[in-house]
Amino acid sequence: MTASAGASAAELAGLGAVASSGAGGQDVLHVTRERYLEVARALRDAGFEMCADLCAVDYLRHLDRPVPENVGAERFEIVVNLVSLEHHRRVRLRVQVPEADPVVPTLFEVYPGTENMEREAFDMFGVRFEGHPDHTRILMPDDWEGHPLRKDYSVGRVPVQFKEAPGPR
Amino acid sequence: MTGEELKAETSEGLQELQERDETDPVELAIEEGSPRALPEGAVFPPGDIDVEFGEDETMIINMGPQHPSTHGVLRIMMELEGETVLRSKPIIGYLHTGMEKTGEELTYVQGATNVTRMDYLSPLHNELVFSLATEALLNIEIPPRAIWIRMLMTELNRISSHVLWMATNGMDLASTSMMIYGFRDREMILSFFEKTTGLRMNHDYIRPGGVAADLPDGWEDDVMSIVETIPGRVDEYDELLTGQPIFKRRTEGVGVISPELAIAMSATGPILRASGVAWDLRRAMPYLAYDEVDFDVIVGTVGDSFDRYAVRLNEIRESCRIVRQCVEKMPPGDYRAQDKKVTPPPRARIDESMEALIHHFKIFTRGFEVPAGEVYTAIESPRGELGCYLVSDGSNKPYRMHIRAPSFVNLQSLPPLLRGGLIADAVAVISSVDPVMGEVDR
Numbered sequence: 001m002t003a004s005a006g007a008s009a010a011e012l013a014g015l016g017a018v019a020s021s022g023a024g025g026q027d028v029l030h031v032t033r034e035r036y037l038e039v040a041r042a043l044r045d046a047g048f049e050m051c052a053d054l055c056a057v058d059y060l061r062h063l064d065r066p067v068p069e070n071v072g073a074e075r076f077e078i079v080v081n082l083v084s085l086e087h088h089r090r091v092r093l094r095v096q097v098p099e100a101d102p103v104v105p106t107l108f109e110v111y112p113g114t115e116n117m118e119r120e121a122f123d124m125f126g127v128r129f130e131g132h133p134d135h136t137r138i139l140m141p142d143d144w145e146g147h148p149l150r151k152d153y154s155v156g157r158v159p160v161q162f163k164e165a166p167g168p169r
Numbered sequence: 170m171t172g173e174e175l176k177a178e179t180s181e182g183l184q185e186l187q188e189r190d191e192t193d194p195v196e197l198a199i200e201e202g203s204p205r206a207l208p209e210g211a212v213f214p215p216g217d218i219d220v221e222f223g224e225d226e227t228m229i230i231n232m233g234p235q236h237p238s239t240h241g242v243l244r245i246m247m248e249l250e251g252e253t254v255l256r257s258k259p260i261i262g263y264l265h266t267g268m269e270k271t272g273e274e275l276t277y278v279q280g281a282t283n284v285t286r287m288d289y290l291s292p293l294h295n296e297l298v299f300s301l302a303t304e305a306l307l308n309i310e311i312p313p314r315a316i317w318i319r320m321l322m323t324e325l326n327r328i329s330s331h332v333l334w335m336a337t338n339g340m341d342l343a344s345t346s347m348m349i350y351g352f353r354d355r356e357m358i359l360s361f362f363e364k365t366t367g368l369r370m371n372h373d374y375i376r377p378g379g380v381a382a383d384l385p386d387g388w389e390d391d392v393m394s395i396v397e398t399i400p401g402r403v404d405e406y407d408e409l410l411t412g413q414p415i416f417k418r419r420t421e422g423v424g425v426i427s428p429e430l431a432i433a434m435s436a437t438g439p440i441l442r443a444s445g446v447a448w449d450l451r452r453a454m455p456y457l458a459y460d461e462v463d464f465d466v467i468v469g470t471v472g473d474s475f476d477r478y479a480v481r482l483n484e485i486r487e488s489c490r491i492v493r494q495c496v497e498k499m500p501p502g503d504y505r506a507q508d509k510k511v512t513p514p515p516r517a518r519i520d521e522s523m524e525a526l527i528h529h530f531k532i533f534t535r536g537f538e539v540p541a542g543e544v545y546t547a548i549e550s551p552r553g554e555l556g557c558y559l560v561s562d563g564s565n566k567p568y569r570m571h572i573r574a575p576s577f578v579n580l581q582s583l584p585p586l587l588r589g590g591l592i593a594d595a596v597a598v599i600s601s602v603d604p605v606m607g608e609v610d611r
Contacts, residue, residue: 022543049432052547053556053573062562065541079558081545081573085432085446088453092545113435116581124269139262139610142179149270149569
């Protein structure tokens with residue numbers, strides 16, 4: 001099925017997604033992991049030439065958050081922001097990734113500019129991107145244990161002298 | 170080098186120093202920076218550059234992280250044949266301080282103080298994008314004066330950032346007088362910032378709900394003296410650098426990127442515009458009141474280092490134009506939203522009213538609650554699209570705050586820009602990408 005980047009979110013959802021909206025009426029499409037790559041490719045062909053941003057969110061404390069029907073909320077979400085330079089328009093993809101098997105296909109084939117962003121998402125959340133050409137940590141040291149932006153990763157604390165020094169959290 | 174020396178088994182598998190003849194051609198192309206997803210013709214075929222290299226004569230060196238012209242702690246691993254760069258790879262993370270994690274621990278009131286430290290050359294843009302995201306979730310209106318003050322301040326910040334870039338770029342290309350001039354001009358703007366916000370950098374001036382303080386008395390004169398001085402100075406720099414044979418030969422045709430490649434690599438800002446794509450968020454998706462001011466989007470043609478220089482030089486002139494219009498059109502009125510849950514009461518009210526005292530105390534200790542939701546806002550920072558993805562769960566702290574840092578994404582364009590060039594040009598190319606490491610690593 002073909003669509004144009006000027007189409008409404010509901011029409012774009014015909015590519016295989018569930019449409020909803022974020023704050024201020026931003027266009028959001030919920031995609032399943034299985035159809036993620038396919039939908040991204042269709043959106044690029046529809047005119048969303050650039051992937052502006054890719055990040056992950058850990059919803060550990062909000063597994064019951066409101067999501068549209070037919071979308072099963074999982075612990076991790078991959079959020080992808082696509083831009084259409086011609087139509088001056090953005091659309092956001094949200095992909096649910098279960099904790100037990102945190103793997104999504106890489107977007108590198110479709111949008112090569114996601115390379116650094118996917119490495120960052122892996123580094124910070126431990127979500128693996130299958131097929132990524134250089135699947136290594138990007139910001140943390142290579143031998144670091146754990147993924148810092150996960151909600152169950154301790155923030156740590158520096159003992160302050162003038163207080164009764166607390167132990168590590 | 171022998172085969173054994175090139176291979177290193179790590180926890181992530183075999184690392185990249187495979188011998189050339191063993192590397193899969195497609196993989197080699199990717200390492201050299203040519204993305205697979207591009208149309209034919211835009212891809213660099215391996216061996217497109219006119220260099221003879223022996224089987225075992227390439228050299229791998231690290232440039233950085235303490236190299237003076239890498240603009241901070243950027244390390245670039247390069248494979249060289251003589252003086253020609255064959256492959257390169259930026260290695261980052263030396264300045265990582267976990268600011269996104271810190272952002273989840275701070276209230277929305279404190280958040281601007283945190284994000285302002287990311288891109289330390291344009292702190293006001295960081296504050297602006299965070300404030301715009303928070304306001305979108307709060308769904309509050311900002312008074313017109315606050316909007317125009319924000320525009321005035323961020324455009325001045327764009328001038329100071331570009332002027333500093335001119336300075337460091339001049340220094341990288343051995344034009345030390347440009348370095349002195351650039352820092353001199355930036356200081357002029359920073360002293361106005363100090364007068365307005367109290368600090369030269371890391372202002373925490375633009376906050377959710379408006380700005381922290383009104384412009385100081387006599388601000389028109391200060392701003393007008395800046396925008397009357399800068400264009401004349403820019404003309405001097407134009408004369409100093411643009412026609413200068415040494416500068417031209419060091420930048421023209423060096424580090425060329427095609428528009429297709431720039432879009433595919435998600436490059437934004439001067440890199441994308443220098444390659445000929447007129448994409449400026451101030452024009453394409455206007456925020457604040459950019460649809461009410463006149464300015465031109467500067468576009469290059471070739472996409473080389475010289476075009477990136479020319480784009481930034483002329484953006485300084487355009488920013489001066491916008492600043493003049495801000496001075497003319499500055500509306501009177503409040504400089505922050507009169508929403509008692511978001512905006513602290515004026516200092517004078519605290520002595521008179523118990524409610525004001527309570528509100529003041531609540532806002533600065535507990536902060537305000539933001540309705541649950543998620544939003545992505547983006548603005549045009551001096552380096553490109555600066556985005557903020559904010560997720561709120563209804564509490565007083567962001568559940569997730571992600572900053573889409575333009576330098577972080579633009580750095581991906583370095584391998585294709587450096588490929589086939591001389592190592593001495595690498596300095597010019599890195600400088601023309603204008604990475605700010607505080608923002609890259611966050």
